[in-house]
Amino acid sequence: MRLVLWPLFYLLIVNQAVCSEQRIISIGASVSEILVALGLEEQIVARDVTSQRPAALLKAPDLGQAHHISTEALMSHRPTLVLMSSGLMNKRLHKDLNQLGIAIHIIEDGKTLEDIPKKIREIARLVHRIDRADQLINSLAPLSPPQSQQQLKLAFLYARGPSHTFMAGTETTADAMITELGHLNAFAQMQGFKPISAEALIKANPDVILIQESSQKNLDELWQTPGIQMTQAYRSRSIVFVDTLAFLGLSLKTVDELNRIRRVLHESD
Amino acid sequence: MKVINLERQRHTQERLALWVILILIAIAFGINLRFGLYPIDLFIALNDLKSQDFLVMTQLRLPRFILGLVVGGSLAISGFALQTMLRNPLAEPGLIGVSSGAMIMVLIGIVLFPDWIAFTPLFGLIGAFTMSFLVYRLATFNRGLNITMMLLAGIALNALAGAVAGLLIFLSNEQQLKTLTFWSMGSLSINDWSLMTPLLFMVSLGLILFYHLASSLEVLQLGEREAQHLGVSVQSLKSKLFLAVALTTGASVALCGLIGFVGLIIPHITRQLFSFRMKTMLVMSFLFGGLFLAMMDLVARTIFPPSELAIGIVTSFIGTPYFIYLIIQRERRSYA
Numbered sequence: 001m002r003l004v005l006w007p008l009f010y011l012l013i014v015n016q017a018v019c020s021e022q023r024i025i026s027i028g029a030s031v032s033e034i035l036v037a038l039g040l041e042e043q044i045v046a047r048d049v050t051s052q053r054p055a056a057l058l059k060a061p062d063l064g065q066a067h068h069i070s071t072e073a074l075m076s077h078r079p080t081l082v083l084m085s086s087g088l089m090n091k092r093l094h095k096d097l098n099q100l101g102i103a104i105h106i107i108e109d110g111k112t113l114e115d116i117p118k119k120i121r122e123i124a125r126l127v128h129r130i131d132r133a134d135q136l137i138n139s140l141a142p143l144s145p146p147q148s149q150q151q152l153k154l155a156f157l158y159a160r161g162p163s164h165t166f167m168a169g170t171e172t173t174a175d176a177m178i179t180e181l182g183h184l185n186a187f188a189q190m191q192g193f194k195p196i197s198a199e200a201l202i203k204a205n206p207d208v209i210l211i212q213e214s215s216q217k218n219l220d221e222l223w224q225t226p227g228i229q230m231t232q233a234y235r236s237r238s239i240v241f242v243d244t245l246a247f248l249g250l251s252l253k254t255v256d257e258l259n260r261i262r263r264v265l266h267e268s269d
Numbered sequence: 270m271k272v273i274n275l276e277r278q279r280h281t282q283e284r285l286a287l288w289v290i291l292i293l294i295a296i297a298f299g300i301n302l303r304f305g306l307y308p309i310d311l312f313i314a315l316n317d318l319k320s321q322d323f324l325v326m327t328q329l330r331l332p333r334f335i336l337g338l339v340v341g342g343s344l345a346i347s348g349f350a351l352q353t354m355l356r357n358p359l360a361e362p363g364l365i366g367v368s369s370g371a372m373i374m375v376l377i378g379i380v381l382f383p384d385w386i387a388f389t390p391l392f393g394l395i396g397a398f399t400m401s402f403l404v405y406r407l408a409t410f411n412r413g414l415n416i417t418m419m420l421l422a423g424i425a426l427n428a429l430a431g432a433v434a435g436l437l438i439f440l441s442n443e444q445q446l447k448t449l450t451f452w453s454m455g456s457l458s459i460n461d462w463s464l465m466t467p468l469l470f471m472v473s474l475g476l477i478l479f480y481h482l483a484s485s486l487e488v489l490q491l492g493e494r495e496a497q498h499l500g501v502s503v504q505s506l507k508s509k510l511f512l513a514v515a516l517t518t519g520a521s522v523a524l525c526g527l528i529g530f531v532g533l534i535i536p537h538i539t540r541q542l543f544s545f546r547m548k549t550m551l552v553m554s555f556l557f558g559g560l561f562l563a564m565m566d567l568v569a570r571t572i573f574p575p576s577e578l579a580i581g582i583v584t585s586f587i588g589t590p591y592f593i594y595l596i597i598q599r600e601r602r603s604y605a
Contacts, residue, residue, distance in 0.1 A: 046575075064576040067447045071329055071458070072306040073575030075321065087444070091386065096460055100324050192442050 022127065023078055027066050028085025030251035031107050032057050034120055035083070037136050037252055038129045046077040048088065053245065071096040083107055083123065110250045111176050113143065113258075119250070140252060144259045146182045147266040154178045155186040155206035155233065157222075158193060158244070159215045165225060166193040167200065173248045174210070181262055198227030205231050208238040208265065216241050240264050283549045290556045294338070297563050301334045302326050304567065306574050329460060333570075336457045336465060337563030340525050341535075343472050343517035345558020346479055346551055348532030349539065353486055353547075354510050355416055358595065361533040362518040364423045365511060369430030370400020371522040375452055376437040379445050389452070390464055393523025400426060401515040405508075413504030414511070454579030455528035457566050468520045475517035479551050482509055487547035528581050530588020531558055537595065 023045045026032040032051035035044060041056040048066045051057050061077065063069045066088035074082070074093070082097060082104040084090065089106060097104040105126050110119055117137045124133035156174035158166045168174035169190035178185045186206035187194075194200075209231075215222055219239075228234050240261055246253035247261075303309060307325045314322035347362040354360075363369070374396025378389050385392075404426060408419035441449065459465060485506045488496045493503050518532070535558040543553055562580070565587070569580040 061575070067451065068576045070306055070570060070575060070577040071460075072325060072570065073577075075325055075329075076307045076575075078321070089444075092458055092460075096329065096458075099328050099460070100321065195439070 023080045024127065025063070025074060025077060025079040025082045026051055026057075026060075027063075027069070027083065027090075028088050028107065028109075029053070029245050030109070030119065030249040031083050031085050031123060033249075033251050033253075034123050034136075035127065038120075038124055038127060038132050040127055040129065043127075045079060046074065050088070050245070066090055069093055071100075075100065075102070081105070081126065083126065085109055109173075111173065113180055113250070113255060116140070116250055116252070116254065136252075141255050141259065143180065143255050144262060146262065152183045152207040152265065153186040153205065153232075154181070154183045154208050154210055155201075155204055155231075156210045156242075157196065157215075159211060159218070159222070165196040165222075167196050167204075168193055173250065177247055177254075177258060178210075180258055181265075183265075196225060198225075201225070201227035202230045206233045207236070208240060208268075209233045210240050210242050210247075210261070212244040213241045238268060240268075279545070283545050286543055286545070286553065287549070287556075290553065290560065294556060294560050294563075297560055297567075298334060301337075301563055301567050302330050305330060305570060332460045332462070332465060333457045333566055334563050336459060336468075336525065337566045338559035339469060339472050340457065340521040340528065340559075341531055341562025341565075342555035342559035343475065343521045344528065344532040345535035345539070345561070346476070346555040347514040347518045348558075349536035349551060349554040350479060350482075350486065350510050351514060351532075352536050353490060354507060355420075356490075358537065358599065359533070361530075362514055363427075363532070364420065365514055365518075366400035366404040366423050366426050366430075367397040367515060367518045368522050368527055369427045370396040370398070370403075371519065372396070372453065372527065373400070373430050373433050373437075375523075375526075376434055376441075376449060379448050379452075380437045380441045383445065386448070390524045394519060397519030397523055398515055400430070401511070401519065405511055414507040451579065452526040453581070455526040455581035455584075456577075457525055457562075457580055458577070459524055464524060468524050471516050471520040475513045475520075476555070478509060478513035478516070480548065482506060482513065483546075483548040483551055486510070486551075490547075526581065528562070529585045530592065531562055531584055534588050534591045535561055537591075 022040075022043045024035065024040060024043050025046045026035050026044050027048040029050040029052070032044065032047055033053060035041070036054055036056055041059075044057065044060045046063050047057055047060045048069065049062055049064050050066070063073055066084070067090055069090060071093055074097075079102055082102060084094070084104060084106050086106050087109045094104055094106070107119060107122060108115070110116065120137055121130070121133045124130045156168040156178065158168060158174075160166065167187045167190065168185070169187045169192055170185065171191050172193060175185045175188070186204035187200070190200070211222065223229065223234065233239065242261060243253070243257050245251065246257035303311070305325070309322045309326060313320050314326055317323060344362055348360070351360040351362060351364065352358055371393040374392040375389055378385055378392035404419060404422045405414070407422035408415050410418070438446065438449065485496070485501045488499050488501050489503065489506060491499075497503050536554050539550060539554040539557050543550065545553065562584070565583045566580055569578045569583045572578055572583075
């Protein structure tokens with residue numbers, strides 16, 4: 001009996017030591033959110049600028065934009081594990097850390113809601129918290145069924161500052177989320193994010209515009225966008241402000257956000 | 270006797286200047302390896318060759334320092350040779366189309382061949398050589414390389430490159446745009462010997478060529494006709510200089526992106542500080558350019574922690590005021 005128990009006890013101690021000694025650097029909002037949900041906020045020693053939620057993350061030093069993270073600045077936090085979201089892939093950093101012998105893993109962002117549990121399991125495996133992965137997955141809210149059969153043409157606009165608004169075409173997460181909502185992407189004829197153009201907007205003629213929350217304070221400016229006044233969305237003033245981190249991030253809050261958008265769309269019908 | 274003494278005095282001065290700059294480079298080497306965002310514990314670094322401190326010094330900082338020396342030196346020596354050849358103090362390596370050529374091909378690589386991202390330097394190199402060859406061909410007539418035509422061809426092809434770049438930027442996605450922005454502002458964080466070795470090889474070839482042409486270039490300072498009378502084959506000299514600039518600058522730009530003003534201001538500073546034989550001046554401009562860029566890299570990687578500033582921003586911040594000063598000085602001199 002003692003022969004069996006001692007190795008088990010040893011494994012438990014070693015595993016615990018491995019977990020407690022981890023110094024994680026998280027790059028990517030959804031990766032950081034999942035790490036915190038897995039109870040690892042104390043082990044996150046630094047993060048990128050997009051990792052802002054939940055508030056517990058703000059305690060960790062901010063390394064700035066993923067693409068500009070300095071290898072030396074990252075190394076100064078003496079990480080043992082770096083997790084990087086595939087959408088924020090920094091090849092230079094990846095190569096440098098490989099050369100320095102620091103474990104770095106790329107976490108696939110995914111394209112649909114089904115990819116969220118996969119992402120959680122992958123992160124949990126890397127941080128030795130596989131036991132908590134299923135618990136977290138089960139706690140996620142399911143996508144509520146559509147309350148109306150009517151298919152609307154939704155246009156997701158991404159305003160990156162004055163005169164820098166982009167339209168989300170196919171092969172974007174916004175397009176996938178609009179499909180999950182059971183509606184049509186008004187910009188289905190184009191691929192990727194493209195700078196807004198008056199004629200494309202008029203041709204798309206969306207019923208509803210989805211735009212990030214921060215644009216709420218510049219609403220007048222948005223309505224002055226060339227071409228927008230000739231759309232159904234302007235005539236009915238149909239606009240839904242979305243939490244882009246949740247909407248585009250395929251994170252723990254994505255389904256909640258889709259349910260909220262679905263409710264808002266139903267109420268405004 | 271007095272002539273011999275003067276000659277000896279000049280040799281002593283040259284040797285002294287070279288020693289001073291080599292000592293400054295040695296100091297810069299120490300500072301660059303010691304300081305950065307990662308706090309190095311020298312005791313640990315030197316006692317444990319497997320420690321992170323040692324690895325950061327040798328794997329991250331050492332390649333950057335070498336790259337700074339080589340790229341800064343290449344840009345500066347190319348600028349010096351071009352300014353001498355064109356007898357124009359505002360000439361810089363970008364004039365012969367290397368930068369715009371590299372930019373177009375790098376953009377094509379990033380936007381149209383995203384899976385080939387590892388080959389970006391190769392794309393840049395092809396672009397730099399193709400564009401400088403085009404400029405050379407457009408500027409070459411029966412009587413050889415025409416400088417005015419070279420400048421005009423450079424301007425025209427640079428404008429075309431701007432248009433192509435605009436189109437490719439329009440087609441790019443956000444990730445590609447970020448990669449491009451990073452490249453267009455220059456960076457020494459290559460940290461890859463498999464890429465740096467070909468650069469070192471090409472720069473070495475260019476440097477040998479420069480050194481070989483130094484005496485002829487010295488004579489060219491008297492004027493093309495005078496040089497011809499003194500037995501210098503001016504057209505051959507121009508073509509070889511063109512090749513040396515394309516080799517050194519092309520390889521540098523392809524690997525590290527666009528780093529402005531080094532090729533413009535360092536030759537000026539070298540000329541203001543020293544007045545030696547052409548061979549020594551070329552060596553001095555190379556060493557001075559390398560020292561300058563290595564130190565600018567230290568500024569770029571430490572000024573805004575925890576992020577790194579693109580090195581092109583730092584050199585432009587220092588270079589632009591100096592460039593304006595040069596233009597004003599030139600204007601004043603021409604009025605006087």
